[in-house]
Amino acid sequence: MACGDEKIIVYTEKNFSGACAEYRQDQPQLGDFDNKISSIKVFGSVWIGYTWPEYKGYGLLLEEGEYPDWQSFHDIHDDYLSSFKKMDMAPLCEPSNIQLFASENFSGQSTILQSSVSDLPCYGFNTTSSIKVKSGAWVLFQKPNFAGRQYILTTGSFPTKKSWGADVNAGYYVDGDDKISSLRPVKRPGNDPDDDIKVTLYEGVKFSGRKHVFTSKDDNTSDIQGRIKSAVVNGRKNWKLYSVAYPKTGATAVTELNYSNPRYPNPTSMPGADNTDGVQVLSLYPVKPDE
Incomplete structure (x- = not known):
């Protein structure tokens, strides 16, 4: 996929069939495609899909690539996408560096990471309450092995769980919504x-x-x-x-x-x-x- 061709194409049926729409700019509402998307192609860019209009609800990371069915891009429910926002490319070109803290306001046990961790509890870090993204863009997951609810963060300081979105009621996950069990840097488009x-x-x-x-x-x-x-x-x-x-x-x-x-x-x-x-x-x- 050409890195300079920044767009997302959505389809109402699996395997890139049915009605389709192409977007190159942020889409706060999807009109006829609201809650009807079953497969996606992303070119030269990274997008965040949201389960509610106006970039609200549960965020889903959509990196460059092809997603032939809804299971390939999230584990919630078929078709639940209502808005899209394209990510800024600048953080994706930076080295990845994040610091996690066990307590709010950047206190308690902490760890600094520069690469993926598939199971934070096994790594020795059981609770995340505040976060500093020193550089890059990161996706944090509720469950081990990069599964469950996602939190997508770029450079900044997040002193409480509320500040990084853990209290947002997306309507899907109840138990352990605010738990972080795995994380990785967001992939830059055009990577080998x-x-x-x-x-x-x-x-x-x-x-x-x-x-x-x-x-x-x-x-x-x-x-x-x-x-x-x-x-x-x-x-x-x-x-x-x-x-x-x-x-x-x-x-x-x-x-x-x-x-x-x-x-x-x-x-x-x-x-x-x-x-x-x-x-x-x-x-x-x-x-x-x-x-």
């Missing part, structure tokens, strides 16, 4: 595909149910409680999934998901995984296709 290596695993078929996002190897996927029944691969690496934690050298993978065939809607679509009950995943590794 190798900079966006990830796999998204779903506990339901056709990309439904609880989802788990991984951007690097994980020797013990303790957060996965059910069997995996569908998956999506991003970037130019395959993923080997194992049914044991901490697999030894030479261990046989349950399946290998190939980036050249990135969407696996059910267990039988995964190579070697013919069990319709799904795949048990206790560890996984990104690998080059020839490894």
Whole structure:
């Protein structure tokens, strides 16, 4: 996608079909497309979609790329988008630096981060009450592995949970709305595909149910409680999934998901995984296709 062609195209049906509209400027209201968007393409830019008009409600980060169905861009409910705002590109060109504080007004335990963390509690940071974004743009997630409600922040100081939006009632999440469990820098448009290596695993078929996002190897996927029944691969690496934690050298993978065939809607679509009950995943590794 050309970095200079800054626009977003929305579609009323999955897989980029149905009626469509193209936007290049902020859209406080979507008219005939209000709450009717099922797939999206983003070119050369980053947008925030909102579940209510006038940029209110729950914010959803839409980075450069293609989103063939609503599960690929949020985990709330089909079609719930009512306004769009294009992000300023300047913060995306800065180094990423954020400081989290356990207590309000920048007090208590703190940690400074410059890259993604998929599970803050495992990292040793359980509570976030105030934040300083020193540079860059960040997306913070309610749940581990970059899932759940999102908070999108750029350079600034946020002394209370209210100041970074944790008290906004979006009408979808109730328990743990103000909890931050994972975070990452917002991706700059035009990055090489190798900079966006990830796999998204779903506990339901056709990309439904609880989802788990991984951007690097994980020797013990303790957060996965059910069997995996569908998956999506991003970037130019395959993923080997194992049914044991901490697999030894030479261990046989349950399946290998190939980036050249990135969407696996059910267990039988995964190579070697013919069990319709799904795949048990206790560890996984990104690998080059020839490894």
